[in-house]
Amino acid sequence: PDGPQALLYTSGTTGRPKGALLPVRKGFFNAVNAQEFLGLDPGDRMLVVLPLFHSGGLFIQVVPALYAGASVVLRPRFDAAAVARELREGGITHFLAVPTVLRRVLEAGGPGCLAGLRACGVGGEPVPPDLIGTCLGAGVEIRQLYGQTETSIVLWASAEDLRQRPGTLGRPVRHAEVALGRGGEIRVRGPTVFLEYWGDPELTREALRGGWFHTGDLARVDDGGYWYLAGRAKEMYISGGENVYPAEVEAVLRGHPAVADAAVVGMPDPVWGEAGRAFVELRPGAPATAEELLAWCAGRLARFKCPREIVFLDALPRTELGKIRKEALRAFGKATSP
Template sequence: MNLAEILERNTLRIPQNSAVISEDVHWSWKEFNTLVNRMGNALQGLGVRKGDRVGIYLPNSPEYLVVYFAIAKIGAIAVAFNIMYKGAEITYIINNSEATALVCLDGEPLRNVVGVVGELPTLKHLIVVPARAASGSNSTAVFSAAFPVLSYDKLLGAGEPVLAAVDCAADDVVTILYTSGTTGQPKGAMLTHRNFSDNAKLNAFYTLHINDQDRFLTGTPFCHIFFVLTVLGPIYKGAAVITMPRFFPDKALELISRFRVTHFAGVPTMYIYMLQTYAAHPELYDLQSWRFAQAAGAAMPAEYIERIEQTFQVGFCECYGSTETSSTCTYGRLGHGKAGSIGPAAEDWEVQVVDGGNREVACGDVGEIVVKGPGVFRGYWKMPAATREAFTDGWFHTGDLGRRDEDGYFYIVDRKKDMLICGGYNVYPREVEEVLYSHPAVLEAAVVGLPDPVKGEIPKAFISLRPGQQTTAEEIITYCRSKMAAYKVPRLVELLPELPKNMSGKILKRSLKATSQSDAETG
């Protein structure tokens, strides 16, 4: 089998249908598959073979998709880089994965790589994609003397247009995705052709309610596991993928309007900003084509779900998964969701909530979510001990705390590592955040635990306000006291213009916590 065979199927069945669309290109399936073949042949001409690792250091773009499927088609392994990574992060991942080739964007990304190229002994080929948005860029010429670079356009032009997909075993690795590395260095999750094919099929046929006339846009980066849902799922059905290099709420609404997008997926923060942007100028957008909205990556505050459905007139679905599960392992059934729930287990998946002894807990009790299913990864690259620690009797430990109701719907309570113990009581930050989001002045909220000499830990809330709204820390604390038990109430509240986020739009709680602890130590 080979993941890239889905392109072949679409090319045979619907060759002239739209496949990839951006502000610069509009490719049919036949055109897209031919470009993938050319790049695959070019990579083979450079000596890239089955099992070799090839890095992708590109923003969301048509070129990203060409490179990704070319790597898969020749049986090599794609190593996805966040476009925000800098020298140390690039060095670690290339050296850990032993990548022999890297495809990167001209401009700052190329400068980042060239700055550390002397520390990358396995890297043989550096392929540069022109930064088309930056007219007059000449960084390739400047840096070509320091390290030989190859032109993406020239390689593509010279590659032959016909290429047979390399036959791979189902458990051959197709992608290595590096986790965020909350402790120590990032771990490379090995995802296989079967993992991605099966979860792409799950998303295509069940989660997304999508067909080959639809168009899919996402604000999340392709280097994230969301790729399986937002790219592979639509492509499995033959739907077109719209690329947007970076999420901006006005740009997302503009592209939905211009390209008649039917499906959008993002993290909760993206929807919050899109609601805000649309409310300010609804006359700028025509969203009649949009019918399906999907969220994952973080918990969607319950009060926003109804606003999304009513404002944008879309069906809403919340999914749950992780890098190690190839995205979706539970999802809310369209029209049958429960506010705050991540839905029942997905087809062919088993999901349990267990205690510290790995025993399933009673309905309604909180425990760790563990899963079994076709998307569960093969293990961590060159980390056998960490791989063993992640499993118990074949069940993958997600690290998320949750509960199950009597109807089989699951609810995320919090990350296991985020739970804090205040005076002997368990406090789940997400529960406190839900109360904060219900305050009419609050736009965004995050709660972390801080050390306390008496209570052990105390909750601190960080919030940003809706435009034109005002409040105080004291008023927020008083509001929380009226809504929840005293031990859950934030002892400290800090108002910020905006909460820090990563490229995926997730709020960076670690950054907030580290800054607060540093301030406390120096204060």
């Protein structure tokens, strides 16, 4: 069970992708955990649109479905209209997606295309509140999932959890130990944790120090044991001596009715040391100005957290999974800085 089973590369949204060597035990225990948050049965049908060269497609969908004796429906490429049609007409019971993919499916087929699902999982990056709200409003059995290639899913929230506690990541799965480390960093240990980063023993020691995998994500936990994402340690920047976590600013921007998605990065600033630059993708036919979005932030954030600049892009740069590539935005920001 401790032997290697797969070598999968992380999505590389904040830097160079890393090869994570995954053990045999990971597949088994992740399938057991998936029964908790997906409830798969032999008669179920799992529609898979996430690529199988990443953990989300292989270890969160295909492997758990096969362990349960369920059927797996693979699509060779993503087409939102075709996926929506398959969800309506194909007898699909389970579907998982990153937020960008789920939003495109909803735009193509409406919330009704998800109505027949027993479970619809979403994760891989922060999920915009309006996306969760749309699913809850339509009675979709939505599941918020949190994990990484190195850990698989370790936190999950049911539809009822999300109604009662908006923004929560949920609580730990049965076969994973999750704890807050120094500075509020999420730490994980248990049978689903990876073995090593391929060819990089120094990075492996840093990530697995003290017997825990250090995720680099920051969180808080409420009195009921529910977790909430605060930001990513490596993305934090310091503006005027104050720590700013982009995830908080991005959540505020996504709350604007004209904003489809947003990403914030810290850029060098001669006055403040670093200042936030927000890259914004607007909804089709929903105009907004930079001044309007800055005023929106000013009414909802402390002054030092507000971005200094808004940059509009037709589409944010993304990985094959649909995750935003922060490194590409930083490079673009440096190239366009005065």
